Amino acid sequence: MRSAALWGAWAAISLTGMAAQAQLAPFEVVGDAIPKPLTDTPGDPARGRAIVADRQKGLCLLCHTGPIPEQRFQGDIAPDLAGAGSRWSVEQLRMRIVDGTRLNPATPMPSYYRVEGLNRVAPAFRGAPILDAQQVEDVVAFLATLRDPPSQTGKP
Amino acid sequence: MSWRARGLALALLGLAGAVGARADIPAGERKSGALFMSKQTQAMQADDTANPGMLAAAEGEGLWNASPAPGGKSCAQCHGAAETAMKGVAARYPAVHEASGRVVDLDGRINVCRQEKQNASPLARESRELLALSAYVGLQSRGLAVAPPDDARLAAARERGRxxxxxRMGQLNFSCAQCHDDNWGKHLGSAPIPQAHANAYPIYRLEWQGMGSLQRRLRNCMSGVRGEPFALGSPEFIDLEAFLAARAQGMPVETPGVRP
Known part of the structure; x- marks a missing residue:
């Protein structure tokens, strides 16, 4: 009886873990890139731009400055997003959004498509990635359009 | 590794921490959070008639002199005038409570007194009364250097705190150090990132429209990274407080601070 209860608890935990993993589309890392899109629907740069600008979804502008002029109060912790599309390929951008810590464990950049190996995640966010697969593709599609390097003028 | 060797290693780590390890901010570059605030907010803290924390301290003075429970002594009946008896005390906390061997922060020490000496029940963390008392006791150290005791038991707490x-914590996966050691002076959105020195608590925070302890402030950051905050009064927070006291060693106490 007792062992059955333990088995049940173990199974519940395992299934929760599997369910968390199952929420993530499988992807393959090659070098510093994820060559294949996470979804069949191509990323939409306009939707990606909205996610990048949204301080509850992408949160990108808390740390990065980027060419989104209507958004005031952009952060300056991380590199300017301008020119990201010429610095990195789409495949490299996807890797950096999905989980930059695989390339540099010390990067402050959150891993946007990861649920394992995190610490003390609040219950409301547990088991879910910051962005879903389609949102990752949308953000990657937007960043790929940012070909021009940061403007040297107009910066405070 | 034997327990003895482990203890020695921890003590040595503590020593290394005290003199400044890896990514620590050099002593010459340490800046109070007040210096990252607007001139107006700095002026609010500096002027006792404008600093809302002084209202809490004034309330604390009343509590210091009042019996907390029937038959219980007031703080003043044992300690006398806070201006002399409490001078420099808050600057030394967290400290070891000798009777129990536990590391306690100032709020915890106030509650030890209430239970052991004053025939009173402990005050809830973040309660108005406890913040008032800690603001009043803290005020008696204003201008004095943060001076954590040299004690091996504290060194262990400091190392756990470090x-x-x-x-890294939370869905956003940030450590405290990644912002406050590695990126202080830069901006998170529009907000300047301070070095997070614990030399002004309890504070009046404009965002709260009220007083709060260091633990409340730590919980804010943990929620901000979408993490599950430690519980108020938890050993983890005491350890973090012990680490932060060592990190701010020598900086002047500003209690009661005002922060944005």
Whole structure:
């Protein structure tokens, strides 16, 4: 009886873990890139731009400055997003959004498509990635359009 | 590794921490959070008639002199005038409570007194009364240097605190150190990132429209990274407080601080 209860608890935990993993589309890392899109629907740069600008979804502008002029109060912790599309390929951008810590464990950049190996995640966010697969593709599609390097003028 | 060797290693780590390890901010570059605030907010803190924390301290003075429970002594009946008896005390906390061997922060020490000496029940963390008393006791150290005691038991707490400080947490996966050691002076959105020195608590925070302890402030950051905050009064927070006191060693106490 007792062992059955333990088995049940173990199974519940395992299934929760599997369910968390199952929420993530499988992807393959090659070098510093994820060559294949996470979804069949191509990323939409306009939707990606909205996610990048949204301080509850992408949160990108808390740390990065980027060419989104209507958004005031952009952060300056991380590199300017301008020119990201010429610095990195789409495949490299996807890797950096999905989980930059695989390339540099010390990067402050959150891993946007990861649920394992995190610490003390609040219950409301547990088991879910910051962005879903389609949102990752949308953000990657937007960043790929940012070909021009940061403007040297107009910066405070 | 034997327990004795482990203890020695921890003590040595503590020593290394005290003199400044890896990514620590050099002593010459340490800046109070007040210096990252607007001139107006700095002026509010500096002027006792404008600093809302002084209202809490004034309330604390009343509590210091009042019996907390029937038959219980007031703080003043044992300690006398806070201006002399409490001078420099808050600057030394967290400290070891000798009778129990536990590391306690100032709020915890106030509650030890209430239970052991004053025939009173402990005050809830973040309660108005406890913040008032800690503001009043803290005020008696204003201008004095943060001076954590040299004690091996504290060194162990500091090292656990440092480990927490450097642990990435939450869905956003940030450690305290990644912002406050590595990126202070830069901006998170529009907000300047301070060095997070614990030399002004309890504070009046404009965002709260009220007083709060260091633990409340730590909980804010943990929620901000979408993490599950430690519980108020938890050992983890005491360890973090012990680490932060060592990190701010020598900086002047500003209690009661005002922060944005």
């Amino acid at each position: 480990a927490l400080w450097e642990t």
